[in-house]
Amino acid sequence: MEDEFNCTLIDDILERHYLSPFYGIEFCIGFPGNLLVVLGYIFLLPKWQSCNIYLFSLAVSDLVFLCTLPRLSYLYANNQALSSPFACVLNRYILHVNLYSSILFMVWVSMDRFLLIKYPTRNHPLLKPRTALVVTGLSWLAVNVEVSPMIALMVHDLKSGNWSRCQDFASLKGWDHPLGYSLGLTLSGYILPLLGLCVFSYQIALLLRVQERAMQRKTKSFKRPLRVVASAAAMFLVLYSPYHVLRNVRIASGQLQSGLQLCTRKGIVHLYTLSRPFAFLHSVINPVFYFLMGDKFRELLMAKFRKLVRKKERQGEPV
Incomplete structure (x- = not known):
């Protein structure tokens, strides 16, 4: 009994x-970086x-999500005591929209880098800004469709708990097949986009190898996109995999309570x-990719920063 009591105490500590x-x-840390971008x-x-359109959409998604973190931090510091059910649903909804829109937009960034290496004159239809706007709009729509069933589950859980606690997704009750939905979300929102990142990384590597053989020299100008895309794939693999595996195990264990x-x-x-x-x-971490991916943006930002520094130095000079 004492061990079981200690097990329950860890929840509050965490x-x-x-x-x-x-x-x-x-x-x-994340809010200033994304706001700057x-x-x-x-x-x-x-x-x-x-590419700028995809990266801007990614930055907006991250920025909106980061704005929900102070409230989440407050909730967990106060035993998830709820003051606004609407804010609870909105926070959790934004959290999951960001989770799956981030990796999807990074897939489009990697696709854009692959096509730019293959068609450096930008004569491919998918490299047009208008096409990027359409892809971005469809991506927002797809992610919201994926996450929207969660709203009904969150509202049902809040109602059954007398609107008193704001639970995370894997702790929600009242749905017949939460594991099926979670697995489907894992497949469509995480595994397939991750495969897309890996495929584009591989395709970029193949293109670079062909170009090196044709030109008989190292194509250093295209090495960075490969490293960035490969790093993005590695980042999502390392950060997302434990969460998705343990979320599904958590839901499955809740359905097998009598056997555990x-x-x-x-x-x-x-x-x-x-x-989590x-x-x-x-x-x-994403702001690092914005600076690595766009030379033009980085140069403009540094030029603006140097201009502000010089202006401040001139203001400090004695008259």
């Missing part, structure tokens, strides 16, 4: 002293290419809890 500060730190794209970039001991079920919950903040670290 929420108050792990989830709450972790989400707070992610907000403090969004403002830089709006005010500094004179001409947008297709309490501490076994709680151990699964604790591992799942540990994986890491899944959203991509929002903190």
Whole structure:
């Protein structure tokens, strides 16, 4: 009995002293970086290419999500005590839309880099900004369609709990087949886009190999897109895989409660809890890709920064 009591105590410790500060730190680091990218794209970039549209959409998705983290941090610091059911549903909805839109937009970025290497004159239809806008709109629509069934589940769970606690997705109750939905979401929202990232990384590597043989020299100018795309695939693999595996195991263990001991079920919950903040670290890391991917944006941003520094130095000079 004492072991079972200790198992239940860990829930509160993880929420108050792990989830709450972790989400707070992610907000403090990720929000300034993504805000800088969004403002830089709006005010500094004179001409947008297709890649800029995908990266801007990714930055907006991350920025909106990061704005929900202070509330999530507050909820976990206060035992998920709920003051606004609407805010709870909205927060969880934005969280999952960001989770799956981020990797999808990175797939389109990798596709854009592959096509640009293959068609450097930008004569391919998918490299046109208008096409990128259409793809972006369809991507937002697809992700929202994927995540929208979660709204009914969240509302049902809140209602059954007297509107008092804001639960995470894997802890929601009241649906006949939550594991089926979670597995489908894992396949369509994570596994297929991850395969897309891997395929484009492989295709870029093949193109570079062919070009090196044809030109008899190293194509250093195209090495960076390969490294960026491959790094993005590795990032999502490392950050998303534990979360999705443990989320599905968590839901499955909840459906098999009678066959599992309490501490076994709680151990699964604790591992799942540990994986959650890491899944959203991509929002903190993504700004690195914006600077690596676009030479023009990086140059404009650095030029603006140097201009501001010189202006401040002139203001500080004695008259």
